[in-house]
Amino acid sequence: xxxxxxxxxxxxxxxxxxxxxxxxxxxxxxxxxxxxxxxxxxxxxxxxxxxxxxxxxxxxxxxxxxxxxxxxxxxxxxxxxxxxxxxxxxxxxxxxxxxxxxxxxxxxxxxxxxxxxxxxxxxxxxxxxxxxxxxxxxxxxxxxxxxxxxxxxxxxxxxxxxxxxxxxxxxxxxxxxxxxxxxxxxxxxxxxxxxxxxxxxxxxxxxxxxxxxxxxxxxxxxxxxxxxxxxxxxxxxxxxxxxxxxxxxxxxxxxxxxxxxxxxxxxxxxxxxxxxxxxxxxxxxxxxxxxxxxxxxxxxxxxxxxxxxxxxxxxxxxxxxxxxxxxxxxxxxxxxxxxxxxxxxxxxxxxxxxxxxxxxxxxxxxxxxxxxxxxxxxxxxxxxxxxxxxxxxxxxxxxxxxxxxxxxxxxxxxxxxxxxxxxxxxxxxxxxxxxxxxxxxxxxxxxxxxxxxxxxxxxxxxxxxxxxx
Numbered sequence: 404x405x406x407x408x409x410x411x412x413x414x415x416x417x418x419x420x421x422x423x424x425x426x427x428x429x430x431x432x433x434x435x436x437x438x439x440x441x442x443x444x445x446x447x448x449x450x451x452x453x454x455x456x457x458x459x460x461x462x463x464x465x466x467x468x469x470x471x472x473x474x475x476x477x478x479x480x481x482x483x484x485x486x487x488x489x490x491x492x493x494x495x496x497x498x499x500x501x502x503x504x505x506x507x508x509x510x511x512x513x514x515x516x517x518x519x520x521x522x523x524x525x526x527x528x529x530x531x532x533x534x535x536x537x538x539x540x541x542x543x544x545x546x547x548x549x550x551x552x553x554x555x556x557x558x559x560x561x562x563x564x565x566x567x568x569x570x571x572x573x574x575x576x577x578x579x580x581x582x583x584x585x586x587x588x589x590x591x592x593x594x595x596x597x598x599x600x601x602x603x604x605x606x607x608x609x610x611x612x613x614x615x616x617x618x619x620x621x622x623x624x625x626x627x628x629x630x631x632x633x634x635x636x637x638x639x640x641x642x643x644x645x646x647x648x649x650x651x652x653x654x655x656x657x658x659x660x661x662x663x664x665x666x667x668x669x670x671x672x673x674x675x676x677x678x679x680x681x682x683x684x685x686x687x688x689x690x691x692x693x694x695x696x697x698x699x700x701x702x703x704x705x706x707x708x709x710x711x712x713x714x715x716x717x718x719x720x721x722x723x724x725x726x727x728x729x730x731x732x733x734x735x736x737x738x739x740x741x742x743x744x745x746x747x748x749x750x751x752x753x754x755x756x757x758x759x760x761x762x763x764x765x766x767x768x769x770x771x772x773x774x775x776x777x778x779x780x781x782x783x784x785x786x787x788x789x790x791x792x793x794x795x796x797x798x799x800x801x802x803x804x805x806x807x808x809x810x811x812x813x814x815x816x817x818x819x820x821x822x823x824x825x826x827x828x829x830x831x832x833x834x835x836x837x838x839x840x841x842x843x844x845x846x847x848x849x850x851x852x853x854x855x856x857x858x859x860x861x862x863x864x865x866x867x868x869x870x871x872x
Contacts, residue, residue, distance in 0.1 A: 444816055447478050447695040455486045455495060455504035458634055458731045459651040460742055461531045461680045462505045463721055464762060466730050467706035477698035485729070488632045489588040490520075496685060497522040503699065505530060506683035509778045511804045513590035516779075518613065518787050525689055526681035527809035528700045529770050530707070532761040534679045535593055535670040536655040536746070537600060539568070539647035540640050544665040544749070546571045558752055562672035562845055565604025572606050572625050585631035585639060585648035589620060592679050594628065595781040596670045597649035601626055602864040603846035611786040612872040620785065622872060640664055651679070652760070653733040656740040656747060665749050668845075671758060675843035676765050678774040689809070700813035703768070705822060710762040718743045766829055770810055772836035773852025775801035780855045784865035791869050797855040807836050 452474075456462040465483055468474050474481040486492035486504070493510055495501040497520060511524035539547065550567035552560040575582040586594040589611075598608040609624025611617065621627050631639050636648045641663045648654075649670075658664035670677055682703060689696045709717055722739045725731045731738060740747050746756040761767045776797045782788045811831045817823045840851040848861050856868040866872070 444697050445694040448692045449695045451480045452502040453482045455492045455501040461534045464703045464706040466724050468702040473702035473705045477702050503684040506681050507591045508678050508681050509590035511683045515804050523686040524683050525686050525806050526683050527806040528682040529678050530680040532676045532767045533671040534760050535651045536666040537649045537668050538655045538658050538664045538666045540664050543646050563667045565601050569604050582626045583645045584628050585645040593649040596673050600673050610872050614789040652741045653737045656737050659747050673845045697813045707762040707768050711764050770805040770807050772801040773838045775805040776852045786872050
């Protein structure tokens, strides 16, 4: 336990003891009333915690909750520890080496349904919206350019669709050369976003067939996707091992700064305001430490709010925090290129993208069932879920993993304490956990979380509801 936290706890005990001596029990009652909101959740069952993260800018709510003292406000002493890759991170949450972690939105779902490592993981907090991009090497960009529409100013019109990449991929196929791209993990948002973008442009990203022992995801593929850890993306592309990748920041902007690649599309353009990362814990951990879990969520909600406050006015300070080696460890300017509301595509083509990173706006922190179901549809679309599933199965699985009930308790505590306003959250009395049907996808297809199987019928490329590999 830190000296600071010990001092806080000792100080509170001393205050109560002195109050009894000086003013009697009435004073103690008054002091306890002042802390009634905190007491309604109960003291944390576990105070010393270790959380994992990957070196990406969207781990920011963890760093801010730590640096701003929000964890300590909840009586929690937290260590933050960078992890080597997403698999190691997940394994360490499962075996208890980590109490929780910054996770890919699909990770708790994939683990719970048994794709890869089998374990019941839950999330009660969504860490951000957007934040990824697809980058191609300079050579591939030059080959794409003739097929990219340009505006009156001569600059590419965005969003750039994979239609412009298809002739390049077709040429590689004609020459018998594999077209290789990287993503960060099989159940990552990056995998599904890259697949979505490619398929919308007529490029097949391949199927998985886990029931046949095939977890490579390259069956029938026009473009071969493989796993590369985020910080290694630029160097792997520079070495020619892959020709492009989908990753979070700052590793797309790093390619621009190094002059080795061009980000061609952001995930904001693939699916506007898509959920990206979540904070995940094991179901067993959440059951054992319910008060601790709620208090962790409270601290992270406050951090997310701070990150978006004052029209992103706190972002420069956040970038300074993230640039430290113990967090993301990239140059300030590289992180600031996207975190402060801009995004640079081709070198010198810097554009305003105020919502490239969203941490609190648009109810970003709320764990929607409909978000969970979208990820499950993509797992089914590409064969990671091998068998047909009913709409009820999608709903039940989402409810096992995404826990808006826990989030609501944390939010109501913050409202009662006067730290946030009720207007800053969904209306918990009427909220169903489903967003209205979403239309802002790059292929124009509408997604309704209530109808996952109907949604799967709309795609030209991908498994249909009753299909098998």
